[in-house]
Amino acid sequence: MDFSKIQKESMDKINSVDNLDQLEKLRLFYLGKKGIISQEMKTLGSLSIQERKEVGKNLNNLKELIQQEIQKQKISINSKALNKKIKEEKFDLSLPPRNFYNGKIHPISQTIEEVINIFSSMGFALEEGPDIESDFHNFTALNIPPDHPAREMQDTFYLSDSEKNEKLVLRTHTSPVQIRTMIQQKPPLKIIVPGRTYRCDSDSTHAPMFHQVEGLLVDKNSTMANLKGCLVDFLKIFFEVDKLEYRFRPSYFPFTEPSAEMDIAYSKIDGVLKIGEGNEWLEILGCGMVNPRVLNNCGINSKIFQGFAFGMGIERISMLKYGISDLRSFFETDLRWLKHYGFDPLHSSSKTGL
């Protein structure tokens, strides 16, 4: 074997290659299992000891040389490719930047947050309950027995739990959380419950899913006067008004006795709504003294304890405060709408200072 010839030839070939595929082919040709060097190694056995030493040494030197040269060429090919890429790549400074929008807080979330802030500053604790409720919590325990017309009043989505053979509903109001809390905790109680509610109803003023906030206070001596004071304070802070004309109208809810609906005055001048004063009335919430039957249903002695409750629609107070005219727009997930009516994070109503 002519070592110097093969050496020269291999170096020339390796140096003339300009891509990694060809380089790999050359590597196999010289150094692979069936490559020239391996073939030559196999013939060593037939040589004399002296020749074997000599040829073996030469073969190893050649092998090392070829390996080194291939490695060098590999680095050179890679760096040439990188330089070419860098040369060809250009920054196009004329491209417009990508639009970057901050997310917005949905008015419903914002309103719930404000309601929680105000009531917690009055000492109300926050409670929550499940959206899928038992018939017992949503109706029966609230003194709405099976054939009660109040069940018709609230068009209910019924579900059924086939395993337990129990009637389940999508809660039609947040009032069942009153029941859950009274069963689990001992009075005195002072809670608010914001959350989703569902009724089989849909038009410009009704959505099948909407939000309510419930309030419940149970102690030994709270009266309707306390209820009134609490609601008036809340509404003044929420609507950011010093003056609030209101009226309580007698009403009926099975879970309160007596029951009332609260209206607040408003006026509309040049299309602008002014809450708190004016010749028109807006129905804003339902309330009353907790019906002793409801207390008893939850294991609370109604001879010792009494209290008040109220419930209002979040969408309604949000629409009034923020001038949103169509209820459906809350749930249409239109980003342009959200950009306009939404809130920046950490926004808080100026008057609450919370």
Ligand code: DAH
């Ligand atoms: N649950 C009632 C409804 O959805 C609202 C309500 C009225 C809640 C009076 C109350 C209450 O807690 O006392 O229409």
